[in-house]
Amino acid sequence: MSTSLIQSAFSSSFTSRSFLTHKHFAPTDRCPNISLRSRIRCNLVEPLKFDNGRPNDVILSAGNSIPSFLTPNARAQDLVNENDTRLRIFSGTANPALAQEIACYMGLELGKIKIKRFADGEIYVQLQESVRGCDVFLVQPTCPPANENLMELLIMIDACRRASAKNITAVIPYFGYARADRKTQGRESIAAKLVANLITEAGANRVLACDLHSGQSMGYFDIPVDHVYGQPVILDYLASKTICSDDLVVVSPDVGGVARARAFAKKLSDAPLAIVDKRRHGHNVAEVMNLIGDVKGKVAVMVDDMIDTAGTISKGAALLHQEGAREVYACSTHAVFSPPARERLSSGVFQEVIITNTIPVAEKNYFPQLTVLSVANLLGETIWRVHDDCSGGIEPYSNLGID
Secondary structure (H helix, E strand, C coil), rough: CCCCCCCCHHHHCCCCHHHHCCCCCHHHHCCCCCCCCHHHCCCCCCCEEEECCCCCCCCCHHHHHHHHHCCCCCCHHHHHHHHCCCEEEEECCCHHHHHHHHHHCCCCCCCCCEEECCCCCCCCEEEECCCCCCEEEEEEECCCCCCHHHHHHHHHHHHHCCCCCCCEEEEECCCCCCCCCCCCCCCCCCHHHHHHHHHHCCCEEEEEEEEEEEEEHHCCCCCCCEECCCCCHHHHHHHHHCCCHHHHHHHHHHHHHHHHHHHHHHHHCCCEEEEEEEEECCCEEEEEEEECCCCCEEEEEEEEECCCCCCCHHHHHHHHHHCCCCEEEEEEEEECCCHHHCCCCCCCCEEEEEECCCCCCCCCHHCCCCEEEEEEHHHCCCCCCCHHHCCCCCCCCCCCCCC
């Protein structure tokens, strides 16, 4: 068995092996009336180079030329211009790079918006163009600093509502406070429900979220929620690696992630499943007890929705090596990477750590084993479907990943 070199960020979404051309899915199969605009693609002709696990920066601004692989073709641009008065995409300050990639994939330009902070920390938002009667999509993950980014999103929603936008969709690649989704002890707050109420009351008409910590969070919103899974992007990348299917075993780092891991294993040639028995003694404090399943001599792929301090996943990886696993891969949609996550992940227990760019990764958190994949195509395709009133029409944990 051999493994390929670490590929560049965004490779899964922009290569010819994109999930959108996956053998199990073609956009027109699910929605035959989908507009031609949704078929716009950005093709990667030159992979981005890594420097110690970090891709070289691609600066996208008015003063610089856009790389050719992010430039839509002329016909696509004409199709967009025919209807560009109806659709607007604005970015907050939490993850502008992802918002720019989404806009490039869709053949659009990001809307002009002014966001600043006063000396006392108050946030000021002003739209720099008209959105009256428009479908507005606000790209803003509520990643750390969670409170700052959440408040910024609420003010952006309010600004669009007061500017007479027809529909406002909060595109939240990473939904903060999702872990506070139930009461495990007395006198606890269910913060996920509180945040859902805040977003609804601010004026959002719809939410587009990626890999919520638990599906029940969708029920906390009194508005429609499009739940997108980052699984297809990671699966597509793993498919490009020359790993024999007989050598694979998918591992859930805890009992709560079994459904996610089982769905993942099914897509990897119905690979066997193993489960790490974990006990949590407090927030960000976990103890690994034992392993359920056989991993001896196999390549273990650990699957989780997020990596915070990396305590659970790194202890699980150590247990897998102890039980005879040949290699261990970590796959996660959200890279929160709170200290000391970098030290734990780069300690040598992982062959590769595969994440997506729902949360921007700070330069200090890059390490050689890290691979960052882009969910821009996934979110861009979903935005087109929402805008065109076209059903995702796909079951949970499917190829496109729309729930």
